[in-house]
Amino acid sequence: MRDAGSRAALQSGRMSLAPRPARLFVIALVAAVAVCGALSIEAWPLTGWRLFSRERHQLASGWAATSVDAQGRQTPIPFDSFPASSSRFVNVMSGFARLSPAEREATCQTWARLVRERGGDTTGGLRLYSTIRDLREHIGRSQPVEPVRTLRWACADGRGARRAEPAPAGARP
Amino acid sequence: MSATAVAGFAGARRWAFGPGDPRQLAALRIGLCAVLLLRLATRTGVYLDLAAQPQALYRPLSYMQLLDRMPSRGVVVACLAIAIVAATLAAAGLFSRTMLAIALPASLLLNGMFTAQGKVNHNDVLLTLCLIAIVFARHGDAWSLDAWRARRRGRAPAPAAGPDYGWPVRAAMMVVALAYMIAGLHKVVGSGGLGWATSENMRWLLYLASDDQSGNAAALWIADHDWIAHLSAFGLLATELLFPLVLFVPRLRWIFVPAAIALHAGTWVTLRLDYSAQLLTVVVVFVTWPAVVSWIAPRLPRRLRLLEQRP
Numbered sequence: 001m002r003d004a005g006s007r008a009a010l011q012s013g014r015m016s017l018a019p020r021p022a023r024l025f026v027i028a029l030v031a032a033v034a035v036c037g038a039l040s041i042e043a044w045p046l047t048g049w050r051l052f053s054r055e056r057h058q059l060a061s062g063w064a065a066t067s068v069d070a071q072g073r074q075t076p077i078p079f080d081s082f083p084a085s086s087s088r089f090v091n092v093m094s095g096f097a098r099l100s101p102a103e104r105e106a107t108c109q110t111w112a113r114l115v116r117e118r119g120g121d122t123t124g125g126l127r128l129y130s131t132i133r134d135l136r137e138h139i140g141r142s143q144p145v146e147p148v149r150t151l152r153w154a155c156a157d158g159r160g161a162r163r164a165e166p167a168p169a170g171a172r173p
Numbered sequence: 174m175s176a177t178a179v180a181g182f183a184g185a186r187r188w189a190f191g192p193g194d195p196r197q198l199a200a201l202r203i204g205l206c207a208v209l210l211l212r213l214a215t216r217t218g219v220y221l222d223l224a225a226q227p228q229a230l231y232r233p234l235s236y237m238q239l240l241d242r243m244p245s246r247g248v249v250v251a252c253l254a255i256a257i258v259a260a261t262l263a264a265a266g267l268f269s270r271t272m273l274a275i276a277l278p279a280s281l282l283l284n285g286m287f288t289a290q291g292k293v294n295h296n297d298v299l300l301t302l303c304l305i306a307i308v309f310a311r312h313g314d315a316w317s318l319d320a321w322r323a324r325r326r327g328r329a330p331a332p333a334a335g336p337d338y339g340w341p342v343r344a345a346m347m348v349v350a351l352a353y354m355i356a357g358l359h360k361v362v363g364s365g366g367l368g369w370a371t372s373e374n375m376r377w378l379l380y381l382a383s384d385d386q387s388g389n390a391a392a393l394w395i396a397d398h399d400w401i402a403h404l405s406a407f408g409l410l411a412t413e414l415l416f417p418l419v420l421f422v423p424r425l426r427w428i429f430v431p432a433a434i435a436l437h438a439g440t441w442v443t444l445r446l447d448y449s450a451q452l453l454t455v456v457v458v459f460v461t462w463p464a465v466v467s468w469i470a471p472r473l474p475r476r477l478r479l480l481e482q483r484p
Contacts, residue, residue: 044236045281
């Protein structure tokens with residue numbers, strides 16, 4: 001690991017070290033990276049480095065959302081077509097239950113506005129589903145696995161996000 | 174403390190804080206600033222889009238919690254302009270220490286915006302941490318317009334090696350190595366052993382990623398071939414866990430740096446996650462650039478041999 005300069009210094013028996021403030025700075029930086037990593041502390045740019053660390057199983061959970069028109073027809077919300085700053089639906093849903101009612105309502109209204117701006121109809125509000133996909137269905141076929149949805153939240157325009165009653169298990173969309 | 178431990182500690186201290194080549198530090202300055210510049214200049218539209226994020230979707234982490242919404246478009250435009258100009262000048266080595274000290278905080282605000290969408294953004298973390306590792310160092314003493322101007326004024330050039338030039342490079346190396354090892358350890362802890370690689374984890378992950386992309390042929394091909402999926406998982410885990418070996422056995426860079434490149438390239442192909450900034454940071458930090466220049470320079474036309482001059 002030694003470069004030519006430090007090798008020469010070592011051979012001649014005179015190895016001067018970095019100044020003390022520099023040494024303290026390096027120790028602090030490396031310690032901060034190690035501690036945040038070990039304890040999964042998220043203090044960006046320091047991070048816990050939890051990259052796909054959770055072991056995946058054949059049942060994969062997720063989220064899906066639909067807009068509901070005046071006739072009650074549901075259309076998947078095209079989050080991919082939203083601006084990048086508003087397309088992280090799954091990230092938002094992971095903390096949705098912890099939001100205050102006002103924050104949930106504001107979030108739903110923002111999504112509804114973005115749907116309407118893209119020609120969608122949100123007269124009947126939005127439906128937010130948790131999903132389960134059995135990935136074993138994927139083996140031997142390339143088509144995406146159809147998720148099983150469970151309604152979790154119903155957002156009615158201007159009337160808040162209402163937690164859904166438990167739906168019958170296994171109800172397909 | 175045993176004699177072996179004392180000797181080991183002294184050796185580590187000498188390695189971390191011993192003298193270094195100013196050209197290697199300069200190469201980190203040039204390379205890291207170039208990567209930062211690339212990230213900023215190619216994503217200006219994304220930063221401006223983030224500035225327009227509706228307040229209801231603002232989900233900040235870390236220091237972005239000090240703000241109650243994304244910075245305004247005007248602030249983002251100003252930060253982009255400042256960061257791009259400062260990173261360019263820092264890479265060129267004109268007032269390099271001041272310029273890097275300006276570019277870094279501006280980029281912290283800009284890249285912090287990515288973390289305000291409810292999820293940690295890892296893509297630029299290593300680049301940022303390595304820039305922090307060198308920001309206070311004398312990175313402009315070689316391969317810079319500052320050094321060229323100093324020589325023209327008759328000042329003595331920087332020494333061939335010195336204690337001011339080694340620690341920033343090794344700090345960056347330690348940060349990169351630690352990051353990979355910690356990512357690997359979380360996979361081991363999260364699966365209670367080697368389950369992350371021995372189970373069907375990689376196959377499920379790739380099937381899921383393919384579905385989320387409405388189909389990804391490469392991800393499906395690997396997932397459909399059980400042994401390739403397991404080999405990929407073991408290769409990825411080994412690369413991450415064993416990466417710190419490059420600090421102790423420099424020759425292992427020839428294995429682990431290409432392995433890290435393959436890891437991030439594979440992530441892009443199968444998951445469509447862009448870790449190019451991290452990939453380039455690893456290359457910048459672990460390639461011995463003075464040796465590369467010494468090899469290339471004699472093969473260049475005489476007029477292009479500027480970097481060959483020491484320092």
